[in-house]
Amino acid sequence: MSATLPVSAPAPFEVLTGGGQQPAISVRDVHKVYGPRGSHVLALSDISLEVQPGEFVCLVGASGCGKTTLLNLVAGLDKPDAGEMVVRGRRALLFQEAALFPWLTAAGNVELALRLAGVPRHERHDEARRLLGLVRLEGFADKRPHELSGGMRQRVALARAFAQKADILLMDEPFGSLDAMTRDLLHDELERLWADARFTVLFVTHDVREAVRLGDRVVVLTSRPGRVAEEIPVDLPRPREPGDAAGAALVARITTRLREEVRRHATRH
Amino acid sequence: MRRATDPQVGDLELAGLDALELPIAPRQSVAWRIWRATWPQLAAAAVVIGIWQLVVLSGVKQPWQLPGPLVVGERLLSDLGDSRLLMAIGTTLRRIAVGFGLALLIGSAIGIAIVRWQFLRTAIASLITGLQTMPSIAWFPLAILLFGLSEQAMLFVVVLGAAPSVANGLIAGVDHVPRLLLRAGRVLGARGFEAYRLVILPAALPSFIGGMKQAWAFAWRSLLAGELLVIIAQQPALGVRLQLSREFADAAGLLSTMIVILVIGIVVDALLFGRLDTAIRRRWGLLEGRE
Numbered sequence: 023m024s025a026t027l028p029v030s031a032p033a034p035f036e037v038l039t040g041g042g043q044q045p046a047i048s049v050r051d052v053h054k055v056y057g058p059r060g061s062h063v064l065a066l067s068d069i070s071l072e073v074q075p076g077e078f079v080c081l082v083g084a085s086g087c088g089k090t091t092l093l094n095l096v097a098g099l100d101k102p103d104a105g106e107m108v109v110r111g112r113r114a115l116l117f118q119e120a121a122l123f124p125w126l127t128a129a130g131n132v133e134l135a136l137r138l139a140g141v142p143r144h145e146r147h148d149e150a151r152r153l154l155g156l157v158r159l160e161g162f163a164d165k166r167p168h169e170l171s172g173g174m175r176q177r178v179a180l181a182r183a184f185a186q187k188a189d190i191l192l193m194d195e196p197f198g199s200l201d202a203m204t205r206d207l208l209h210d211e212l213e214r215l216w217a218d219a220r221f222t223v224l225f226v227t228h229d230v231r232e233a234v235r236l237g238d239r240v241v242v243l244t245s246r247p248g249r250v251a252e253e254i255p256v257d258l259p260r261p262r263e264p265g266d267a268a269g270a271a272l273v274a275r276i277t278t279r280l281r282e283e284v285r286r287h288a289t290r291h
Numbered sequence: 292m293r294r295a296t297d298p299q300v301g302d303l304e305l306a307g308l309d310a311l312e313l314p315i316a317p318r319q320s321v322a323w324r325i326w327r328a329t330w331p332q333l334a335a336a337a338v339v340i341g342i343w344q345l346v347v348l349s350g351v352k353q354p355w356q357l358p359g360p361l362v363v364g365e366r367l368l369s370d371l372g373d374s375r376l377l378m379a380i381g382t383t384l385r386r387i388a389v390g391f392g393l394a395l396l397i398g399s400a401i402g403i404a405i406v407r408w409q410f411l412r413t414a415i416a417s418l419i420t421g422l423q424t425m426p427s428i429a430w431f432p433l434a435i436l437l438f439g440l441s442e443q444a445m446l447f448v449v450v451l452g453a454a455p456s457v458a459n460g461l462i463a464g465v466d467h468v469p470r471l472l473l474r475a476g477r478v479l480g481a482r483g484f485e486a487y488r489l490v491i492l493p494a495a496l497p498s499f500i501g502g503m504k505q506a507w508a509f510a511w512r513s514l515l516a517g518e519l520l521v522i523i524a525q526q527p528a529l530g531v532r533l534q535l536s537r538e539f540a541d542a543a544g545l546l547s548t549m550i551v552i553l554v555i556g557i558v559v560d561a562l563l564f565g566r567l568d569t570a571i572r573r574r575w576g577l578l579e580g581r582e
Binding site: 097124138159 | 301305308571
């Protein structure tokens with residue numbers, strides 16, 4: 023996409039981003055309220071965020087920061103109460119649970135997504151196996167979800183997301199329920215896939231190490247209501263290593279910022 | 292620096308972890324599995340027959356009222372070689388096939404309508420559950436008034452007895468589809484009819500099969516009750532045989548027919564619905580650690 027393309031989306035973003043590229047996701051002054059009038063909870067307040075095409079952005083925050091709310095808004099599963107939200111591209115959403123359909127095999131799950139994405143019947147079989155190959159599961163196409171480990175299920179879910187022909191991957195703590203070793207390997211996998219295909223990722227996590235390991239940029243959110251507290255670019259070379267010293271310093275800095283945020287709530291009662 | 296220098300190492304690690312995390316299923320021989328599944332049933336049958344024999348030996352009832360297992364067994368063997376019993380079984384099975392098939396169609400249609408339209412649920416869902424508690428025999432006087440002593444009268448009652456279970460199984464299944472799967476379906480773009488066909492109905496299948504299993508029991512009971520009341524000339528049926536045996540005080544014949552009825556009920560339940568149920572639960576991984 024170049025800057026000369028006619029644009030129907032709100033113009034200020036052009037100015038904000040400086041470059042000619044249109045952001046893949048732009049969220050501007052978004053409010054989201056839950057509950058009935060009078061006793062409602064302000065989940066998100068004045069949130070503004072931009073994600074460029076091909077960028078990997080991690081959202082971190084303590085409980086109650088509205089990470090999942092924000093992701094649901096971007097995914098189109100919910101509507102903001104105020105503010106603007108523009109998403110350019112097809113979205114796929116991954117949850118903490120793989121949410122595979124238990125009556126279908128690994129390949130069947132991917133084929134279902136292909137079918138809903140409008141891929142003709144005769145192409146689905148091979149395409150599903152190719153996508154499972156991307157996540158190194160070509161040998162497990164005919165296994166059912168309960169026959170796979172948690173990490174493998176999450177990879178099938180990833181293949182299923184790719185089947186949606188998505189250019190924007192929205193991930194809601196996708197590795198949160200996995201053991202540390204599996205998570206490390208999946209970080210490598212995700213980074214490799216992302217480096218190859220350069221899709222846009224908005225990755226929600228409460229794990230600061232994970233955010234620094236994966237993100238081009240880490241966005242720290244405040245809690246109740248969720249606001250952007252700080253945006254921290256992660257200028258570390260890829261592929262990254264978990265034990266890197268510069269990364270560790272960044273993790274410490276973000277963790278301190280999050281703790282301040284949590285402490286702030288202790289004094290409010 | 293494992294990934295930076297050699298991406299293959301990472302792949303090997305991933306493959307190794309996959310292999311380590313997969314469960315190892317113990318293998319069992321077919322003969323052993325069959326034996327393990329059948330011996331408790333054989334033992335239970337032996338106990339029942341033993342008690343029966345003891346009651347006969349105690350002499351509380353006259354032999355013409357309650358013959359022993361041996362006498363009934365011999366009678367059953369000779370009946371099985373008799374074309375009249377085979378014809379009776381044929382008639383009854385044909386009726387149950389038609390009745391159960393209709394109940395399946397009607398029950399599914401009602402179930403789908405109720406999950407699709409909320410006002411229908413409010414209007415008739417409790418009525419359907421109410422229908423289930425109504426003893427099927429209580430419908431027969433009305434059925435006979437409406438349809439005469441005919442097959443239609445029996446079908447009417449069989450469908451009324453079985454369709455609510457089918458509908459309820461479907462409704463319960465749809466109601467209990469995990470929200471996570473619904474959300475996954477929405478995220479993948481399944482809307483409206485496609486959401487039902489590709490996500491909701493497949494997810495409701497185990498409960499639907501449960502409903503079918505219950506419907507079978509209701510249908511079988513309703514039909515046999517009907518065959519006692521609605522006797523059609525030239526149409527030997529299992530219920531008719533029971534009634535005639537009673538009239539002729541033919542206790543051995545009565546018990547022999549009862550055994551046939553019992554065995555058909557068990558065989559259909561276990562071999563058809565039981566197997567269907569197990570196959571689905573195995574596919575879903577709900578049998579883990581129980582086999």
